[in-house]
Amino acid sequence: MSLNSIKVQQQDFDFAKEVDTLEENNLVDGATVTFVGRVRNNNDGCQVKHLFLEHYAGMTEKCLFDISQQARERWQLGNISVIHRYGKLALGEKIVFVGVTSKHRQDAFMAAEFIMDYLKVSAPFWKKELTEQGERWVAAKAKDSKEANKW
């Protein structure tokens, strides 16, 4: 039985616990790849104080689930877990977690990167930064579209 866990939540999560859940009772998969994205202290040269993440509740969960299903169609995967937070996030706080297990490391690496690349261009989240120069919506990056198009 493969786990497909999608969570969109305001509260923080325990990285170690999430990885334990991802890996537990699984002697088949030899490879686990995880990604954690955090609030950086600078973006486009501005000092960031905190982020506010808005999302389209319902569509985000659906979208993340669809992406993880697409990853399953492309690679041989065991368990997938995606967590994305919303609301106010302080410097250094975790924003997103992606965890993938597989029999083979290549599949796990590819799938985790694919999920992040697709999430970046298709999951309805929007970041507003509070910088020393005031509030501003973060602009989408052309680089992100390019990275999603490589798949």
Added chain:
Amino acid sequence: MSLNSIKVQQQDFDFAKEVDTLEENNLVDGATVTFVGRVRNNNDGCQVKHLFLEHYAGMTEKCLFDISQQARERWQLGNISVIHRYGKLALGEKIVFVGVTSKHRQDAFMAAEFIMDYLKVSAPFWKKELTEQGERWVAAKAKDSKEANKW
């Protein structure tokens, strides 16, 4: 200051603690990618009971350090941590850990995969499996050379 932590050890490690060390006091890097490799219960169709990992002490550390330095030359990285175990390893036990932080997720993904691919073909570790059919040295896979050659 960038962390370059290389450990070759017999004892198990605490994944969460290693990731905490990798990420601590770091508000610059927004991305952390980790890889964990474990003893699988089957390989080439044989039921594996446990592994015994031999290594060339001294050269393994040197080799892992060289690989992490090569990764630094290719991508913009923050901290790098590599742990590889040796000795007797039971089913499901952790064998290897690679953790990389970066400002950008692409760099972190690439570097972690690069380190694993290179480690696979150049770090002097050898696996002996105890299967239901007896002991045998694990054969190197052509696929692994191919994956290292893609870089």
Added chain:
Amino acid sequence: MAKVATGPEIKRVEQMIKVLFFAAIREQLDCEELELKLNAEANTICDIKASLSEKGADWQKVFTDPTLLVAVNQTMVDDAQSLKSNDTVAFFPPVTGG
């Protein structure tokens, strides 16, 4: 309780859609949500955008921006997508999560 229409006389039910706005778009329009009557002859996203553009200068700016994204019932679609009663349409800027 609503009265149920009986006999040969059929009550014409209004075909409505719900429209949502997110993030910078919501702020620019100062509007989170509205309801629109669906026109049987002009029922694509393209038609909805044209009709919303007429609500004022801010609206025209938003609905002529080529980067504007749109979802119907929580699935991304393009402007040719046609709509049916009770659909939920959401307009939003390029996403920036992760």
Added chain:
Amino acid sequence: MAKVATGPEIKRVEQMIKVLFFAAIREQLDCEELELKLNAEANTICDIKASLSEKGADWQKVFTDPTLLVAVNQTMVDDAQSLKSNDTVAFFPPVTGG
């Protein structure tokens, strides 16, 4: 304490290298480590392999296998690498860590 050579008479010091064997190779040769005298005229890995091949059938099989890997002082090298006194040479099969 060793006697220190003094005066015009210089003691000829033997040029030795250490050779290590790992994993399946160690088992096939039933040998973990040995010392070899270095020949000033034939001092490449290629030469060492030729000389070790003469130790018997098992040895010949190991040292003519094209997949055999070799490191000098813990750095991978190829067969053309020449050696100097006190070098440590290690022979091993393709690696299978990770």
